[in-house]
Amino acid sequence: MSKKTLFLQGNAVCVEAALYAGLDFFAGYPITPSTEIAELLSLKLPLKGGKFIQMEDEIASMCAIVGASLTGLKSMTATSGPGFSLKQEAIGYAVMTEIPCVIVNVQRGGPSTGLPTSPSQGDVMQARWGTHGDHSIITLTASNHQDVFAMTVEAFNLAETYRTPVILLFDEVIGHMREKMEIPEPGEIPLVERLWTSVREGTDFHPYLPREDGRLPMSDFGGIHRYNVTGLIHDMWGFPSNKPDVAHGLMRHLVDKIENRVHEIARYKEYYIDDAECILISYGSSARSALHVVENRRARGEALGLLELQTLWPFPADVIRTRCAGAKFILVVELNMGQVLQEVKKAVADPEKVFLANKIDGTFITPTDIRNVLRLIQGKGV
Amino acid sequence: MSKKTLFLQGNAVCVEAALYAGLDFFAGYPITPSTEIAELLSLKLPLKGGKFIQMEDEIASMCAIVGASLTGLKSMTATSGPGFSLKQEAIGYAVMTEIPCVIVNVQRGGPSTGLPTSPSQGDVMQARWGTHGDHSIITLTASNHQDVFAMTVEAFNLAETYRTPVILLFDEVIGHMREKMEIPEPGEIPLVERLWTSVREGTDFHPYLPREDGRLPMSDFGGIHRYNVTGLIHDMWGFPSNKPDVAHGLMRHLVDKIENRVHEIARYKEYYIDDAECILISYGSSARSALHVVENRRARGEALGLLELQTLWPFPADVIRTRCAGAKFILVVELNMGQVLQEVKKAVADPEKVFLANKIDGTFITPTDIRNVLRLIQGKGV
Amino acid sequence: MGPLPTERTMEPMKKNKKKRARTVNIEWCKGCGICVAFCPKSVMDLDESMKAAIVRPDDCIDCGLCELRCPDMAIESREIDAA
Amino acid sequence: MGPLPTERTMEPMKKNKKKRARTVNIEWCKGCGICVAFCPKSVMDLDESMKAAIVRPDDCIDCGLCELRCPDMAIESREIDAA
Amino acid sequence: MAIREYIRERFMPHIWCPGCGHGIVMNNLIRAVENLALRKRDIVMVSGIGCSARISGYLDFHTLHTLHGRALAFATGVKLARPELHILVPMGDGDATAIGGNHFIHAARRNIDMTAIIMNNRIYGMTGGQYSPLSGYGKTATTAPLGIIDQAFDIVELSKGAGASFVARTTTYHVTSMIKIFEKAIQHRGFSVVEVLSQCPTYFGRKNRMGSAVDMMKSYKTGTTPIGSEAKQKDPSLIERGIFVEEDRPEYCAEYENIIKKAMGG
Amino acid sequence: MAIREYIRERFMPHIWCPGCGHGIVMNNLIRAVENLALRKRDIVMVSGIGCSARISGYLDFHTLHTLHGRALAFATGVKLARPELHILVPMGDGDATAIGGNHFIHAARRNIDMTAIIMNNRIYGMTGGQYSPLSGYGKTATTAPLGIIDQAFDIVELSKGAGASFVARTTTYHVTSMIKIFEKAIQHRGFSVVEVLSQCPTYFGRKNRMGSAVDMMKSYKTGTTPIGSEAKQKDPSLIERGIFVEEDRPEYCAEYENIIKKAMGG
Amino acid sequence: MARTRLIFSGSGGQGVITASIILAEAAALYEGLNAVQAQSYGPEARGGATRADVILSDEDIRFPKVTQPNILICLTQEAYNKFSWIIRPGGLLLTDSHFVIQERKVDARQIEIGMYNAVIQEIGRPIVFNICMLGTLIGLTRLVGPEAVMEVLGETIPSDFLDMNRRALELGLGLGESSAP
Amino acid sequence: MARTRLIFSGSGGQGVITASIILAEAAALYEGLNAVQAQSYGPEARGGATRADVILSDEDIRFPKVTQPNILICLTQEAYNKFSWIIRPGGLLLTDSHFVIQERKVDARQIEIGMYNAVIQEIGRPIVFNICMLGTLIGLTRLVGPEAVMEVLGETIPSDFLDMNRRALELGLGLGESSAP
């Protein structure tokens, strides 16, 4: 057995991955089922000279990681539903000011205080639309610990690449269950470091003037370039402006930098898709039950397949349209009332062939739950 | 001229309507462009023995109106984007505990601090999905002051009817512009008063046991029945439970009580729809520019029509599908990047025929802006 | 172990100045031992099932502190009707 | 009124102990009158266009308070090179 | 009335751990209410989220179990709407002073008539032992394995600084004075703060090697002293107990009644 | 360096009304920085939202114009990440003590090294004249046409109660002492609070018939007195100016460095 | 009446917005017209240039903003320089000679009247300058009757100031009529 | 090996969850098996009944929960009453005679062993009861090798406690083997 193989909770894997990705700053406020992330980092960050702080609330935590990121540190916070709601205003600030950072939401049963220790995937739409005003954001998820590691590193890479907050949407099952996973060697997964400006001291640095490739080089607070950062609509200097063309340009930039790159950002996995008559679409923990069913049915020769989404936002509609074109029907498996279901219906040619297998009672969806829905669809009754 | 005719800002009309509907408690925190609502109520509420309080922030304001509503008072708060984001956690609490109240969001340019004094309709999706977890909510809007009055009264009526928070989604243009409107006579618009329980003192009162018709009678805090209210998943006693059947039942109840009544809740206006080849769909201030265009074109004999939405959530998809079935194409006119556009595309049979005329630069959309898009669609070039 | 008795009272044997009789509600008692530790007269003790028991009722001086300190509201008292 | 001069300096006439010459940046001045009101020697005044003017340079005692109290950073001073 | 009259027996035994101080607070809060002979229907209890906050579910008042940190904001709405009601707001130390700190200082500033009870166990119990603003420098918690570097608030000082008109401190060991203090706090016309040192053997106790619930209560006995006692002179590390502030100041709802009079009068 | 060296002239004249005290604060803050000969690149200014908050846009430091009430939370992230930087956090009274009150008391409690400057005009200027927690009983504002019934915070008391290690008050009239106080506050190693009474002639002045900016500054002259002056004995209504607290206490980032040492040490 | 689109422009203290509201309200409540008034707020409420749009019509008014005014009032040079070019050909451009020098050639009737000075001389209270300006406008255009304006003032202004306002209004009317074509 | 599904149940202080983790980790890291461990949290962290699920298999494990265990361990009467009926026909049900009276007939091999008393007598430290239980389980089933468990303990437990744990493990192994079929 190699030292790099570990048997951990999903929350602990997220921590290992964040450190692998270069995490240097964490601010948070405890909340079930995300708390282990903070607890582990309170020890592991100082071990590498990084900074951990438990703030007075989730709002402050979100603000703190934005401040820290501006000084050049890779920063993260972790929370769950109620805290995620509280962070929304500050998440919008990070979007508007284009500050790279990672927000982990280990989902629990909602709405409100809901079922704090039960699994749910009820915050998918909120991740996209939770803050006010037009905007766009990247959201990733994972269904097993190896992928939790990969997607967490991905989150930091995408945050730096697109200068945007990235949301990691895990759930209670993934966060708390333990399974085996391998820590990659250093360098095995390439890391995207912050893109620093090449502008020299003394020459004007425009913090919000995109390069040809659309990327925005940064300069650290405390570094040679002094500039302004504001949540108001701002010009290339980062200074407030209410010129219509400036406003229009900024709004388009903020949305297009992500929406125009759906393909670059789309992460997903396919299982037995090619000849599948029925394709299950799932993500996060529920994809485990879905895969269980698919593998069993395949063993029995049935043409089932699974499309597992790892990028939830921007929603990979094209991927779904193209990969599911051949399927007789599609079954979305999720732990909510059909949030991804609606997006899938939008994506495909004929929405009538899209069905839902879900669970909203605080328990985890079982293969049997899925089979029952399959029977119904296949007209075999339950 | 009759004393009941007034010339007011939209925010002032909202205040008059709220008082007409029986508002007795307002808690808020100032924010442009909603502030006039608080300012006016700080005088008008005490005049009728009602209560006004400026809280320390928007979160506290939202919490305070929920507390006040539990004592039997019709309650309201008003804010704009940043404050609306902050209120999301407590809005979810009102949804979960089924406390009637009204939340006014006079939209401004976003995201983040954005353009505080510019018009926008960027919070449509947030109104539906801003808080965590599966839920549903009612959202209304209006395009002129007579309707601002009507919809505000409507908001209070729906809040009491369905025991739910209702969001009034206005915008800067409507909130700040002045025009003439008539205050209806008392009783002219029927008011829905709180449904109090008929259960007598001493007999068990179940605060969360719906009646046959699905409505939940209430009992005031301070009244004869003492019961528990919690944001946790709860049983008919209002006591926390994590029984799957209880959780499932509550989740379904919270969503179905609204989603199953889309038709009852749908409010909209039609202009020249019947024979329209091109139907504009709009709401709030942008519907004014849309109507301007429609009327001009009709005068020139062109078969244009307008479907003005006043209920945004639950989204009246059926109305749109049926009423727009005949149209060659549909043009959604809004002050955002196409939030209602997406819902319309989901609603209609062929999404390809749905187009967007919008403005996202902080200026108000003009008839010319709309005409330019129409020309493009009609292949006449700009 | 079959179903437990839910209450456990003990009347004082000899008539002393004691005005109240105490009862331990075994269903509520969690056996934290607070009443035992702080009883000035060591009237209380925990039994084998880790529930509070009134083992020396006669020594009780009616200070009532066990009632007040019980985190589980498991100790109650009632007047002894002077006979 | 045509384009305004953006600065308005006044050198003291007779040589006095004064070490610094002050300048009003008319583009920044908003005419609040604070410098005028609090100048211990009434050196400043507002002109018809409601901008600050240094009308009695000779009386200036270099206290520099107008510079510090100006909300618009519109008053600046520089050393007078002893001639 | 017997103490059971105030309890929703249906939901007992409560969820708190064996020896949790919160139960003792509940126990004696009931006694105070009983002694004051208040009608249950005139009492509204508003709590936030935490082990402490669960107290509201067990008591037969109008009970509002709200959001973490927001109890006082909800309570302000209830009170201003119905000033004749008695408002009890039990809060955990995290609830009251971490996420809820702002509502706390503003309720104190307004001097709105309600009783804030801070069940101070110096830890986040419900989430399993993270440090709170009252844990104290040098202690340990699951989010401070190497020791806490945060200075703690002094609730008494903070309340004073914010303008509270009644401020007191007691412990779960000192039950008889706790009852008296609760009675005074509830009767006080204005914002009253009662800090109760309340043991969490499960987390604070375990994390900081403080032994059993009994041991922790003993430490309250030995580690505290009445306000201005000689003992305090000798040993300044002792924590003072008693009523620190008790002043008659204009109460918010009463003031608002005047505004209404003004408005209607003119 | 000339004062212009610290200003982003491109964006001048600033947006503040004629006579707004905020400009005077900016003016003298620059002087203090100049006197201390700090490098501009070592200074990070973090502000919230409000007229006051706009100060950050005009100054040639690293400037972060954040969210209403959250400046100190952002600043905490910057400071903990780069402890060697000087952090200036100018805030309006609403920004700092209404929506931002919780971050304020927690930054004070942690004693994290930054300078909080409260530009106290006793009103919400940016939104047009609503009352703030510092407006004061009996004053009027657009949301209190019949008079304010809220008691005001005393920033000095609140800061003390929360644990701030440096607390001072000055006014826009007392410019020379303002500079001195800023210098001391910036040099202080820990959380320093400077309250500056700063006139808002446009709203607070107009709403409360206090005349022009000049009149309001005169009232600062006549209405305030140095700490512990005789004048104060005679007339207790006078507001005290000066440094109220200046203590050497463990600073948060320094403490965190020890945690890192501990962690790495073993 | 045909649809009339007005823009009132000037600086903070001049009461430009109040004047626009009074005109619109008078038309709406006392002349049976439809009226819409909308003012543009700066990025913040801080002083500076102000602008108010008013549309009067006997038909419904949907689009509430004015893009090309047929009546433009500029009470500062800044406002004049910013807006004078957007006036409709043949429109009316009214300025006050104390504040504005009409430098531009515009395809409109440019009228320059010493309203401010008149107010100072005749009434001595600059606050009512805006009412005088309103009177002048009405004298020039008869958009609404003076009584309608007085009605509105009566509703909004403390009675002891009413007289001063009436005098300002009449002063303006005179100035307007005398220079009306 | 065939897929094995276990449920460990008991009350707060008994170290049930720790035992489940040790078993799963031993299988995963030292026996080359796949393992998933998941514990159910109460509505809050407050004491009461605890349950931990472990699945061991040489194939991938997708669905991480156990609905029907083939091995069920109940260390309190409460747990026994709650879970005993969900065991798979022919499964193994292990209880401790000190805490549980096996009242029910279940279609499974019910084994009742005095692990707790043994620990008290032989070692005198209740903390290692869970390790003894684990030893017993292994003695009965050979799910993993004792060395694997010791490896895990070595990684996690302070060395000075290691010996006591080994003794507890071996004590259990003995108990288990002696009652193995």
Ligand SMILES: Cc1ncc(C[n+]2csc(CCOP(=O)(O)OP(=O)(O)O)c2C)c(N)n1
């Ligand atoms: C917005 C939000 N953040 C965090 C949590 C998680 N949470 C629940 S209770 C609690 C703190 C509990 O500590 P305390 O308030 O001191 O009460 P105790 O449990 O110690 O009695 C936390 C952080 C939550 N429920 N909501």
Ligand SMILES: Cc1ncc(C[n+]2csc(CCOP(=O)(O)OP(=O)(O)O)c2C)c(N)n1
């Ligand atoms: C979350 C949020 N709430 C409210 C506002 C609106 N707002 C902007 S500034 C401000 C208060 C300004 O007052 P103060 O902080 O005292 O600063 P000043 O403008 O007086 O200098 C408010 C309420 C906002 N921008 N964001």
Ligand code: SF4
């Ligand atoms: S104090 Fe109460 S709970 Fe504790 S042992 Fe005694 S009776 Fe039982």
Ligand code: SF4
């Ligand atoms: S103080 Fe400054 S702004 Fe005011 S008048 Fe003097 S120079 Fe002008």
Ligand code: SF4
């Ligand atoms: S965790 Fe602590 S606070 Fe919570 S119930 Fe247990 S002992 Fe009490």
Ligand code: SF4
């Ligand atoms: S409104 Fe007040 S605070 Fe704001 S700039 Fe004007 S004077 Fe200053």
